Amino acid sequence: MFRSLAIFLCILSCSLLALTPRCAAQVSPSAAPQKVIIDTDIGDDIDDAFAVALALRSPELQILGVTTTFGDTETRAKLLDRFLAEAGRPEIPVAAGTPSPVKSTFTQRRYAESGHFAKPSHPNAVDFLLQQIQRYPGEITLIAIGPLMNVGAAIDKDPSTFRKLKRVVLMGGSIKRGYGDLGYGPPQGPQPEWNILNDIPSAQKLFASGVPLFVMPLDSTQLKMDEVKRAFLFSQGTPITDALTLLYHQWGQETPTLFDPMTIAFLVNPALCPVQPMHIRVDEKGFTRPDPGPPHAQNAPNASVASNTPDAQVCLDSNPDAFFRFYLSRLAVP
Numbered sequence: 001m002f003r004s005l006a007i008f009l010c011i012l013s014c015s016l017l018a019l020t021p022r023c024a025a026q027v028s029p030s031a032a033p034q035k036v037i038i039d040t041d042i043g044d045d046i047d048d049a050f051a052v053a054l055a056l057r058s059p060e061l062q063i064l065g066v067t068t069t070f071g072d073t074e075t076r077a078k079l080l081d082r083f084l085a086e087a088g089r090p091e092i093p094v095a096a097g098t099p100s101p102v103k104s105t106f107t108q109r110r111y112a113e114s115g116h117f118a119k120p121s122h123p124n125a126v127d128f129l130l131q132q133i134q135r136y137p138g139e140i141t142l143i144a145i146g147p148l149m150n151v152g153a154a155i156d157k158d159p160s161t162f163r164k165l166k167r168v169v170l171m172g173g174s175i176k177r178g179y180g181d182l183g184y185g186p187p188q189g190p191q192p193e194w195n196i197l198n199d200i201p202s203a204q205k206l207f208a209s210g211v212p213l214f215v216m217p218l219d220s221t222q223l224k225m226d227e228v229k230r231a232f233l234f235s236q237g238t239p240i241t242d243a244l245t246l247l248y249h250q251w252g253q254e255t256p257t258l259f260d261p262m263t264i265a266f267l268v269n270p271a272l273c274p275v276q277p278m279h280i281r282v283d284e285k286g287f288t289r290p291d292p293g294p295p296h297a298q299n300a301p302n303a304s305v306a307s308n309t310p311d312a313q314v315c316l317d318s319n320p321d322a323f324f325r326f327y328l329s330r331l332a333v334p
Helices: 004-024 047-056 075-087 108-115 123-137 147-155 201-209 227-234 238-252 261-268 321-332
Strands: 034-038 061-066 094-096 140-147 168-170 212-216 277-278 280-282 288-290 312-314
Touching: 034 047, 034 123, 034 168, 047 075, 047 140, 047 261, 047 321, 061 075, 061 123, 061 261, 075 108, 094 123, 094 212, 108 238, 123 140, 123 147, 140 147, 140 261, 147 201, 168 261, 168 288, 201 280, 212 261, 227 238, 227 321, 238 321, 261 321
Parallel strands: 034 061, 034 140, 061 094, 140 168, 168 212, 212 312
Antiparallel strands: 277 312, 280 288
């Protein structure tokens, strides 16, 4: 069994490395990297760390900073200090959001508290975000992969500046499929998704903000990283994969679901998660409801006016094999 696994990993490694030049070739040498800020609740589930790792391995992105949201935001910032330093990117600024009551388990706390890279303090996340938007109006993509406290606070503090974002790419929501519905059978129906549910008012403000919004909901992000893929990735022995290995073991569960990395993958290769225009309404229970408008309005002669104008571009389906070929090939490069 172990010999078979080793042979398979060898074949997988060769196949993925063979894809690397093709991936690199997709980036035009003259194309300027996209300016991004990542807003994350890293430290609870493990998918945030896998998303930050992919961003670090994507030359198409210029990471202006990473902001932390939800719960113990200062310890999350310390985790990022260490992770970025071990990945060779200590120059990336880290800003901490306003702490909130703890509703989740900070599984990777030991990693955050045992490193000697932690900075003595961190700037305020909302102030940092607004300052960067003012510095680069119309150029920044905000990648929101945690509860939306910082987003809502930024809209409240300076809505006109927030509207100068180029776009927001959000992991959040549930349109047709809820947790555990992997698309093998008929949809089981939507559920309130974690990032939306933990700050419903901020989610409502974001969808009403007028900023171009690209949504990666549960329908397209339940990407299971199985044993073979984990073994391949953790055997690479690079600083980033070693850090992910340690964080994975501190997380303490078996099979990660890589919800959040799809936001990064979409930015680099939009074909991995094709989007369609929709009007999404966030209700008082945290459901993200497709709301095209009243049926009689849709069938009226002026239906384009009477029906609800799309407020988001939404990805309802993705190909897990294509995603993992992309993801593993990026992280396997030394």
